[in-house]
Amino acid sequence: MFDSDSAVRIDSNRPVQHTPRFLADRMLGRVTRYLRFAGFDSVFTMNRPELIDRAVSEGRILLTRDRSVAAHCRRVENLEWFCPETNDSAEQFILIYRRYELWRYRELKHRCMKCNGQLQGISPEQATEIVPAYIAGSVDGFMRCGNCGRIVWKGSHWRAMQIRMNQWVDRAHQTPR
Ligand SMILES: [Zn+2]
Numbered sequence: 001m002f003d004s005d006s007a008v009r010i011d012s013n014r015p016v017q018h019t020p021r022f023l024a025d026r027m028l029g030r031v032t033r034y035l036r037f038a039g040f041d042s043v044f045t046m047n048r049p050e051l052i053d054r055a056v057s058e059g060r061i062l063l064t065r066d067r068s069v070a071a072h073c074r075r076v077e078n079l080e081w082f083c084p085e086t087n088d089s090a091e092q093f094i095l096i097y098r099r100y101e102l103w104r105y106r107e108l109k110h111r112c113m114k115c116n117g118q119l120q121g122i123s124p125e126q127a128t129e130i131v132p133a134y135i136a137g138s139v140d141g142f143m144r145c146g147n148c149g150r151i152v153w154k155g156s157h158w159r160a161m162q163i164r165m166n167q168w169v170d171r172a173h174q175t176p177r
Pocket of ligand 1: 115
């Protein structure tokens with residue numbers, strides 16, 4: 001299982017490397033949000049013409065399901081790109097997780113699933129100023145997005161997401177490469 005604060009389970013002693021950052025096309029919006037939950041800096045764009053240039057200039061791994069973009073990618077130097085060959089967003093996550101060995105990156109903080117901002121823990125007292133008292137008193141694990149200011153907490157939605165992600169991580173390790 002995940003520990004309380006890290007977004008991705010720690011199960012490797014390999015040294016931490018440069019943490020991958022992702023740029024996805026509009027067909028991969030859902031898996032982009034999963035990657036944010038797992039702590040990876042991940043954005044997506046509706047602007048197809050800018051995909052490749054932006055990935056290269058920002059040093060992001062380009063994720064695309066668009067065959068014509070993929071055909072273009074093959075001719076671009078200094079571009080890391082990947083086309084997850086499935087329409088299922090959970091399977092996409094598993095393929096990306098395995099390809100980039102995402103278990104190697106430790107102590108990542110969860111990112112806001114809406115905007116990609118980093119989530120910072122806040123105290124229940126700080127949360128009480130913002131969320132209804134019946135919520136602040138009944139759950140813990142409050143975090144605030146450093147970008148959009150959204151408050152999230154480890155309630156039932158959060159736990160459900162974490163359980164699903166644990167299952168995907170287990171499958172990523174089990175499936176033959
Ligand atoms: Zn946010």
